[in-house]
Amino acid sequence: MSNDHLLCVDRQIASESYKRFYYRDIQAIIIRPTNRTRNYNIAYAILMAIFILVGMAIGGGGLGFFIFLSLVIAAVMIVNSAKGPCCVCHLRTAVQTEELPSLGRLYNAEKAVAMLRPLIEQSQGTLAAEDVQNLAGQAKQVSVAPAALSYKARAPEKLKHDNGGLQAVLFWMVVADAIIYFTGELIGETAFGIAAPLCFCTSLFLSLACTIRQSQSDLTAAVKTTVWFILIFLCIDAFAVLFIAGGVAGVRNAERHRSDPFEAQPQLANFMEVASHPVFVGISGTVLLLSGVYGLSSLARFRKEYAQSQQQAGAALTIEPTAPAAQVAQAIAVPSAAPSVSGPMPELGQNDVENGPQLNTDEHRQAP
Amino acid sequence: MSAIACTQCKKPLMPDLLNTPGFSTCNSCGVQLKVRVFPALYREIPRGQGGETAIVAEESTCFYHPEKKAVVPCEGCGRFLCGLCDMDINGKHLCPACMERGVKIGKLVDLENQRTLYDSLALALAVWPVILVVPVVYFGWLTAPLALYVSIRHWNAPTSILPRGKIRFIIAIILAALQIAVWIILIVTLIRHLW
Numbered sequence: 049m050s051n052d053h054l055l056c057v058d059r060q061i062a063s064e065s066y067k068r069f070y071y072r073d074i075q076a077i078i079i080r081p082t083n084r085t086r087n088y089n090i091a092y093a094i095l096m097a098i099f100i101l102v103g104m105a106i107g108g109g110g111l112g113f114f115i116f117l118s119l120v121i122a123a124v125m126i127v128n129s130a131k132g133p134c135c136v137c138h139l140r141t142a143v144q145t146e147e148l149p150s151l152g153r154l155y156n157a158e159k160a161v162a163m164l165r166p167l168i169e170q171s172q173g174t175l176a177a178e179d180v181q182n183l184a185g186q187a188k189q190v191s192v193a194p195a196a197l198s199y200k201a202r203a204p205e206k207l208k209h210d211n212g213g214l215q216a217v218l219f220w221m222v223v224a225d226a227i228i229y230f231t232g233e234l235i236g237e238t239a240f241g242i243a244a245p246l247c248f249c250t251s252l253f254l255s256l257a258c259t260i261r262q263s264q265s266d267l268t269a270a271v272k273t274t275v276w277f278i279l280i281f282l283c284i285d286a287f288a289v290l291f292i293a294g295g296v297a298g299v300r301n302a303e304r305h306r307s308d309p310f311e312a313q314p315q316l317a318n319f320m321e322v323a324s325h326p327v328f329v330g331i332s333g334t335v336l337l338l339s340g341v342y343g344l345s346s347l348a349r350f351r352k353e354y355a356q357s358q359q360q361a362g363a364a365l366t367i368e369p370t371a372p373a374a375q376v377a378q379a380i381a382v383p384s385a386a387p388s389v390s391g392p393m394p395e396l397g398q399n400d401v402e403n404g405p406q407l408n409t410d411e412h413r414q415a416p
Numbered sequence: 417m418s419a420i421a422c423t424q425c426k427k428p429l430m431p432d433l434l435n436t437p438g439f440s441t442c443n444s445c446g447v448q449l450k451v452r453v454f455p456a457l458y459r460e461i462p463r464g465q466g467g468e469t470a471i472v473a474e475e476s477t478c479f480y481h482p483e484k485k486a487v488v489p490c491e492g493c494g495r496f497l498c499g500l501c502d503m504d505i506n507g508k509h510l511c512p513a514c515m516e517r518g519v520k521i522g523k524l525v526d527l528e529n530q531r532t533l534y535d536s537l538a539l540a541l542a543v544w545p546v547i548l549v550v551p552v553v554y555f556g557w558l559t560a561p562l563a564l565y566v567s568i569r570h571w572n573a574p575t576s577i578l579p580r581g582k583i584r585f586i587i588a589i590i591l592a593a594l595q596i597a598v599w600i601i602l603i604v605t606l607i608r609h610l611w
Binding site for chain 2: 075078
């Protein structure tokens with residue numbers, strides 16, 4: 049903060065870029081609270097749980113190490129909570145609306161605004177809430193400045209219709225994946241070893257493709273959210289298999305094959321051991337099956353609603369067949385007897401609305 | 417006047433949501449917002465000076481626009497400037513060329529918009545290979561002397577615009593020197609062992 053401007057410093061690894069906002073130009077400061085603190089805490093809690101599970105699976109000295117890691121994460125979580133809720137702070141001038149990344153916490157943002165306010169008011173004067181109402185009333189037509197919105201300012205983009213074909217393939221694939229998990233015992237270890245990773249990778253790839261494709265589509269929030277949920281769950285699944293299997297196997301193998309470091313590396317069998325573990329199969333299979341079925345039902349509902357809306361739109365455009373042909377022609381055709389009027393359209397009064405506009409044809413004929 | 421837009425949904429906010437003591441709810445998306453507006457929002461933006469056309473032949477004209485009347489000399493090079501070319505930077509009148517030169521050589525601090533942080537660079541070169549164990553084996557011999565060179569070469573270079581000391585340079589020099597010493601000891605031991 050300077051005596052005439054606010055300096056926004058954006059720091060990279062070995063460079064800084066600066067933006068100066070002069071107090072006389074600042075039009076508004078907007079603070080919007082976000083759920084980032086809660087989301088980070090959830091992520092930390094998941095990581096902590098994974099570390100504790102890995103520690104318990106390893107046992108011995110490994111448990112102590114992973115408990116220490118969990119405590120470090122717990123400390124980070126406490127610090128994150130103590131810092132308070134997160135927010136996004138924007139600063140608006142006549143030509144831009146810039147986010148202030150350094151004011152990411154609500155407490156800091158409010159403190160900064162409290163410090164900035166007297167400086168800006170010293171430069172511009174004060175404006176009470178009543179003044180805002182009065183000034184807004186004076187401005188007859190309120191228009192949104194295009195520049196002010198230009199930071200992401202596009203007018204709401206038109207959504208493309210998507211039938212949800214790719215999403216349907218994903219949901220069926222996820223259901224198939226769940227079935228493979230549940231029937232692993234029946235189909236045999238080799239078939240399971242081939243089918244499960246194949247299905248998993250295809251589902252992961254499809255969910256990625258779906259998230260890209262659905263961003264500008266008119267699919268319902270339920271379908272989109274299900275796709276995102278599947279993607280996140282598959283990522284957690286993959287992370288759990290690789291991390292837990294890698295960690296557990298690494299420690300176990302190191303004890304067994306002390307003389308041969310190559311043998312101590314996690315083997316494919318170790319990953320399969322985790323992937324076919326009853327707890328893992330139970331959780332993954334159930335979640336995938338439920339999300340696949342829910343996704344398919346949401347998609348079916350969306351398709352049904354879309355078909356209904358299309359039918360309604362089609363019915364609105366269709367002229368009722370019972371109407372007499374002359375009436376239809378009158379409704380469509382421009383009356384040939386009516387004189388053409390150039391210039392501004394006359395305003396309609398209450399009588400005109402009730403009786404229809406009365407055009408003085410004699411006056412019109414006399415006009416040059 | 418233009419309306420304030422919600423930063424979440426980009427829809428204009430109603431005037432009764434502005435300058436309220438607590439948080440208010442966006443009328444379009446329902447998100448919580450605190451909007452503090454200032455008089456500049458309701459102020460007309462003044463139009464820029466266009467430059468007046470010279471009518472009499474003897475009149476002083478702009479160096480860059482011979483048909484425009486000169487209004488002020490450049491404080492950097494002394495050239496006559498019209499209203500269009502006159503750049504008022506904190507009360508200092510400069511021509512576009514002088515302004516560009518001033519930004520390039522870093523004389524106009526008010527217009528400086530980027531700076532390289534050599535102290536952070538040196539520290540990164542010294543620390544990262546230590547944290548990432550694999551590069552210390554392969555690149556430590558390269559990054560440590562580099563960190564030392566950057567620290568000494570740019571010791572007097574301006575660091576961040578925000579006040580901070582030379583502590584990064586000092587840590588970088590110490591770490592780089594330690595790494596170099598370790599490398600020298602390793603090489604000497606290896607040579608002795610081989611011979």
